[in-house]
Amino acid sequence: MQPLQPRPHIEVDGLELSYGNVPAVRGVSFNVLPGEQLTLLGPSGCGKTTTLRAVAGLEKPTAGEIRIDGVPVYSSARKINVPAEKRGLSMVFQSYAIWPHMSVFNNVAYGLRVRRLGATQIAEKVGHALDLVQMRDFSGRRASQLSGGQQQRVALARAFVFQPSVLLFDEPLSNLDAKLRADMRIELRDLQHRLGITSLYVTHDLEEALAMSDRIVVMRDGLVEQTGTPDEIYSLPRSAFVADFIGAANLIRGRHRPDLAVDDLVAIETTDVQIIYGMAYGRTVGPEPVVSVRTVHLKISLQPPAETRNVWPVRVEKTVFQGDFSQLHIAWGTQRLIARCAAMEPIAPGREVYMVIEPRRVVLLGAE
Amino acid sequence: MERHARPVTAATVPAGSPFAVQKFAGYGVAAVAAVLVLYPAFFLLQAALDVGDPQTRPPTAYGLDNFSGLFQFPQILLNTLTVSLAATVMALVFGFVMAWILARTNVPGRRTFEQLMAVPYYLTPLLGALAWSLLGSPESGFINQVWRELGGQSYLININTPYGIAWVMALFEGSVAFVMIAAVMKSMDPSLEEASQIMGASRVRTMLRITLPLVVPGVLGAAIFVFAEMLGSFAVALVLGLPNRYYVVTTAIYQLVQQYPPKIQVAAAMGVSLFAVMFVMLFLYRRVVMGGSYVTITGKAFRPRVADVGPLRYILLGVCVLYLFAAVVMPLATLLYASVQKIAVAFPAAENLTLDNFRTAMSMNAVRSALGNSLLLGFCTATIGVVLMGLLAWLIYRSRLPGSGLIEYIVMFPQAVPRLVFAFGMMWAWVVFPIPVYGTLWLLLIAYLTVFLPLGVRTIAGVMLQIDKSLDECAQMCGAAWAFRMRTVTVPLLMPGLIAAWLLLFIASIRELGASILLMGPHSKVITPSIVESWFGTSSELTATLALIQTLVVAIAMVVLVALTRRVAAQPVD
Numbered sequence: 001m002q003p004l005q006p007r008p009h010i011e012v013d014g015l016e017l018s019y020g021n022v023p024a025v026r027g028v029s030f031n032v033l034p035g036e037q038l039t040l041l042g043p044s045g046c047g048k049t050t051t052l053r054a055v056a057g058l059e060k061p062t063a064g065e066i067r068i069d070g071v072p073v074y075s076s077a078r079k080i081n082v083p084a085e086k087r088g089l090s091m092v093f094q095s096y097a098i099w100p101h102m103s104v105f106n107n108v109a110y111g112l113r114v115r116r117l118g119a120t121q122i123a124e125k126v127g128h129a130l131d132l133v134q135m136r137d138f139s140g141r142r143a144s145q146l147s148g149g150q151q152q153r154v155a156l157a158r159a160f161v162f163q164p165s166v167l168l169f170d171e172p173l174s175n176l177d178a179k180l181r182a183d184m185r186i187e188l189r190d191l192q193h194r195l196g197i198t199s200l201y202v203t204h205d206l207e208e209a210l211a212m213s214d215r216i217v218v219m220r221d222g223l224v225e226q227t228g229t230p231d232e233i234y235s236l237p238r239s240a241f242v243a244d245f246i247g248a249a250n251l252i253r254g255r256h257r258p259d260l261a262v263d264d265l266v267a268i269e270t271t272d273v274q275i276i277y278g279m280a281y282g283r284t285v286g287p288e289p290v291v292s293v294r295t296v297h298l299k300i301s302l303q304p305p306a307e308t309r310n311v312w313p314v315r316v317e318k319t320v321f322q323g324d325f326s327q328l329h330i331a332w333g334t335q336r337l338i339a340r341c342a343a344m345e346p347i348a349p350g351r352e353v354y355m356v357i358e359p360r361r362v363v364l365l366g367a368e
Numbered sequence: 369m370e371r372h373a374r375p376v377t378a379a380t381v382p383a384g385s386p387f388a389v390q391k392f393a394g395y396g397v398a399a400v401a402a403v404l405v406l407y408p409a410f411f412l413l414q415a416a417l418d419v420g421d422p423q424t425r426p427p428t429a430y431g432l433d434n435f436s437g438l439f440q441f442p443q444i445l446l447n448t449l450t451v452s453l454a455a456t457v458m459a460l461v462f463g464f465v466m467a468w469i470l471a472r473t474n475v476p477g478r479r480t481f482e483q484l485m486a487v488p489y490y491l492t493p494l495l496g497a498l499a500w501s502l503l504g505s506p507e508s509g510f511i512n513q514v515w516r517e518l519g520g521q522s523y524l525i526n527i528n529t530p531y532g533i534a535w536v537m538a539l540f541e542g543s544v545a546f547v548m549i550a551a552v553m554k555s556m557d558p559s560l561e562e563a564s565q566i567m568g569a570s571r572v573r574t575m576l577r578i579t580l581p582l583v584v585p586g587v588l589g590a591a592i593f594v595f596a597e598m599l600g601s602f603a604v605a606l607v608l609g610l611p612n613r614y615y616v617v618t619t620a621i622y623q624l625v626q627q628y629p630p631k632i633q634v635a636a637a638m639g640v641s642l643f644a645v646m647f648v649m650l651f652l653y654r655r656v657v658m659g660g661s662y663v664t665i666t667g668k669a670f671r672p673r674v675a676d677v678g679p680l681r682y683i684l685l686g687v688c689v690l691y692l693f694a695a696v697v698m699p700l701a702t703l704l705y706a707s708v709q710k711i712a713v714a715f716p717a718a719e720n721l722t723l724d725n726f727r728t729a730m731s732m733n734a735v736r737s738a739l740g741n742s743l744l745l746g747f748c749t750a751t752i753g754v755v756l757m758g759l760l761a762w763l764i765y766r767s768r769l770p771g772s773g774l775i776e777y778i779v780m781f782p783q784a785v786p787r788l789v790f791a792f793g794m795m796w797a798w799v800v801f802p803i804p805v806y807g808t809l810w811l812l813l814i815a816y817l818t819v820f821l822p823l824g825v826r827t828i829a830g831v832m833l834q835i836d837k838s839l840d841e842c843a844q845m846c847g848a849a850w851a852f853r854m855r856t857v858t859v860p861l862l863m864p865g866l867i868a869a870w871l872l873l874f875i876a877s878i879r880e881l882g883a884s885i886l887l888m889g890p891h892s893k894v895i896t897p898s899i900v901e902s903w904f905g906t907s908s909e910l911t912a913t914l915a916l917i918q919t920l921v922v923a924i925a926m927v928v929l930v931a932l933t934r935r936v937a938a939q940p941v942d
Contacts, residue, residue: 058845084844085847093842099843
C-alpha cells in the first residue's frame with residue numbers, strides 16, 4: 001500500500017518524439033510531485049534532454065500528453081500545444097545562455113520585465129535573487145566579464161527570480177570543472193529546498209543524480225529503464241544496464257536451483273558450478289537468472305572469514321591503486337570479478353585470498 | 369498556486385494562436401521574396417520560349433527555336449569559354465600563391481596584406497577595366513607609350529585581347545578565390561602535418577602527400593565557384609571587348625537587347641542557357657564542398673602552422689607588393705593621373721595639366737543627379753533590405769515554419785543568375801506590372817532588393833548561426849513572446865551582422881552595373897552605368913574623373929558609417 005500522494009505537478013504520459021524518421025523518445029511516462037526534484041539520467045543520446053525540452057515546449061512531441069498542474073500543455077489527442085513562453089516554467093541551460101549584450105542585473109530582471117513589474121519591485125526581487133546566488137556585487141557587470149561558475153549563478157538567479165512554478169535544468173553543471181561542480185551541486189540542492197520549487201533535472205553524471213535527486217528516472221534509447229529513489233536505483237537495479245550505468249557492478253549469470261533455496265534466498269548455480277545465494281526483492285526468478293553485485297560489496301580478506309554462505313577462496317590477478325581505494329581483479333573460477341576495497345596494504349598478484357558477499361548484496365535483476 | 373507570478377492558463381490560450389504574429393511575419397516576407405524572384409524569372413523563361421511575333425505580347429507561339437538558334441553564335445561561346453577559363457586559371461594561381469604566402473609563411477606584414485587583399489574587390493571590376501584600358505590599350509596605353517619611348521616596336525601589351533580581359537577579371541573579380549583558399553589553408557589542423565613529420569617524412573614529402581591532398585577539394589570548389597562567376601562577368605568584357613567587337617555571352621546579351629531592332633527572344637534564350645550552365649556549376653560546387661572535402665574543418669579554432677621561409681620571405685613580400693601594385697596602386701594612380709590631364713598621356717607636361725575634368729564632372733547635372741540617385745537608392749536598398757533579409761534569414765535558419773527549405777532555394781536563386789540576365793526578366797515583368805514603376809527609381813529599388821537577396825541573407829545568416837539558439841530559447845522560457853524576444857534579444861545580438869549587411873548592400877547598390885544598365889530610364893540615371901556611357905560617349909579623362917568620384921563617395925560613406933556604428937557599439941545597449 002502506497003501512502004496517499006499529492007496530485008503530481010508535472011505529468012508526462014506516453015511521450016514520443018521523432019526527428020524525421022529517427023525516434024528520440026519512444027514512449028516515456030513519469031510524474032513529478034510538487035516540490036520534488038526528479039532527475040532524468042542516462043547516457044548521451046538516450047532522449048533525456050529531448051524529453052526535458054518537450055516539457056519546456058521547445059520541442060514539439062509526436063505523441064503523448066504533458067500536463068502541468070493537471071492542465072494539458074501538450075496533447076496529441078486533443079491537439080494542444082501551448083508555446084514555451086505560456087507554460088509558466090523556467091529553465092537553466094547547459095550553455096547558461098547569458099545574454100552577452102546585457103548586464104547581470106538586466107539578465108536577471110528579464111523575466112520580471114516580461115511580466116511588467118514596476119522598477120522598484122524589479123530592483124528588490126533581482127537584488128534578492130542575486131543575494132541567494134551570492135552575486136549581488138556583480139550586478140553591473142557584463143556576461144563577458146564573468147567566469148563560468150559566475151555565469152552559472154546568474155543563469156540560476158534569472159531562472160527562479162520570477163517565481164516560476166517549475167524549474168527545468170539541462171545539464172547545468174556539465175560545463176564546470178570538477179571541483180566547482182561538486183560545490184555547485186550542494187548549493188543547487190540547498191537552493192532548491194529553500195525555494196521549495198518543483199524541479200526536473202537532466203544529467204548524465206551519476207554522482208550528480210544520486211546527490212541531488214528525490215527520485216531518478218533512468219533512460220536508455222528513448223525509453224524509461226527504471227524509476228525510483230536514488231537508493232532504490234543504486235541498491236536494487238532492475239536491469240543489467242542500470243546496474244552497470246549506476247556505479248560499477250559485477251554481473252553473474254547462472255542456472256536457478258530452487259532445490260537449494262534456504263531462508264528466502266535464491267540459489268543460483270554458475271557455469272563453474274559454484275552456488276551463489278542472492279535475494280529476489282520481489283522479482284520473479286527466471287530459468288536463467290542474472291544477479292548484480294556492486295564492486296564495493298565484494299569483501300576480500302586474507303584470513304578465512306566467519307561467514308558460511310557465499311564464501312570462496314579466490315586468486316588476486318592484478319591490483320590497481322586508485323588513491324582512496326584499490327581495484328582488485330579477481331579470478332573466480334573462469335569468471336573475472338572486480339572488487340573495490342578501501343585502501344589497504346597492497347596484495348601481491350597471484351595471492352590466494354577469501355571473498356565474501358553478503359546474500360542481500362546479490363541482487364536479482366528483472367528478466368530483460 | 370499563489371506564489372506563481374504567472375500561472376499556466378492553458379484554457380485562455382487556444383493552440384496555435386500565439387504563433388500568429390510569427391507566422392504572419394514569416395509568410396509575409398516569404399511571399400515578398402517569392403514575388404521578387406519568381407515573377408521576373410517567369411518572364412525571362414517566357415521570352416526565351418517565345419517563338420511568335422516579337423512585337424506582340426503575350427507570346428503567340430512557344431518553342432525551343434531560340435535555343436537551337438544559339439548555335440549561330442559559336443564565336444561567342446568560344447570567346448566566353450576562353451575568357452572565363454583564362455580568368456579562372458589566373459585567379460586561382462593568384463589566389464593560391466597569395467593564400468599560401470599570407471596564411472602559411474612568416475612574410476612580414478601578413479595581417480596588413482591580408483586586409484589589403486579585399487581592396488581590389490571594393491574598387492570594382494569596372495574601375496579596374498577603365499584603369500587598365502588607359503594603361504594597356506595598344507595605341508594610347510601609358511605602358512605602351514613608355515615602351516615606344518624606350519625604343520620598342522608598336523606595343524608591349526594589348527589589354528583589348530581575351531587574355532587582357534581575363535587578366536583584369538582575375539585581378540578584380542578573382543579575390544574570392546583567395547578568400548576561399550585561404551580559409552581552407554587556415555582551417556587545416558596543423559597536427560596533420562606535424563604527424564607526418566614525426567613519422568619521419570621530409571618537409572617536401574609532407575607538402576606533397578599531406579598538405580596538397582587536403583587542400584585540393586577546397587581549391588576545386590573555389591575553381592568551380594570562380595568559373596561560374598567569370599561566366600556571368602559583364603563590366604570588364606564590356607569596357608575592354610566592345611571596341612574590338614569581341615563579345616562574350618553577357619555583352620552579347622546586352623548588345624542584342626540594345627540594338628535596333630532588339631532580338632529579345634534570342635537574348636532571353638542566351639540568358640537562360642547561361643543560367644543553366646551556372647546553375648550546374650553551383651550545384652557541382654555544393655557537391656564538392658559538402659561531399660568531397662575531407663574533414664579538416666572542425667569547430668576548433670586552429671592556429672595555422674606558419675613556416676619560417678628564411679630570406680625567401682623578402683621575395684614573397686615582393687610578390688605581395690607586386691600583386692597589390694597591379695590591382696590597387698597602379699589602377700588608382702592611373703585614373704588620378706588621367707583625371708588631371710587634358711589629354712591622357714604617359715609623360716607629364718605642364719600645359720596638359722588641368723582640373724577642368726573635376727569642374728565639368730561636378731557641374732554636369734546628369735552626373736549630380738545620377739550620383740544623388742545612387743546614394744538615395746543605396747540608402748533605401750540597404751535599409752529596406754536589412755529588414756527584409758534579416759526576417760528571411762531568421763525564417764530560413766531559425767524558425768521552424770514548414771517550407772523554409774523551399775524559401776531558401778528561392779532566395780538564393782538570384783545567386784545563380786547573372787544580374788544582367790535577371791534584369792532582363794525584370795524589365796519585362798515590371799513593364800506589364802499594373803503600377804507604373806518602369807523607368808523610375810522604384811524599378812531599380814525593386815531590382816536591387818531582388819538581386820542582392822543572396823548577399824544580404826548570407827551575411828545576416830552568418831552572424832545569426834553563430835548566436836547560440838539557447839539565448840532565444842531562454843528568453844522564451846522567461847515568458848517572452850516572439851515580438852518581445854525579437855526586440856530585446858535577437859535584434860540586439862544581431863546588430864553587428866545587420867550593420868555589416870547594411871554596409872554591404874549600400875556599397876553593392878552604388879556600384880551595381882549589370883541590372884542598372886538595362887533598367888535605368890532617362891530620368892532615373894544612376895552612377896555606374898553613367899560612367900560606362902561616359903566611357904563610350906565622352907572622353908576617357910572625364911570618365912576617369914567620374915570613376916574616382918564614385919570611389920571617393922563610397923569610401924567617405926563607409927568611413928562615416930563605420931564611425932557612426934563604432935559610436936553606437938560603444939554605448940551600452942541596456
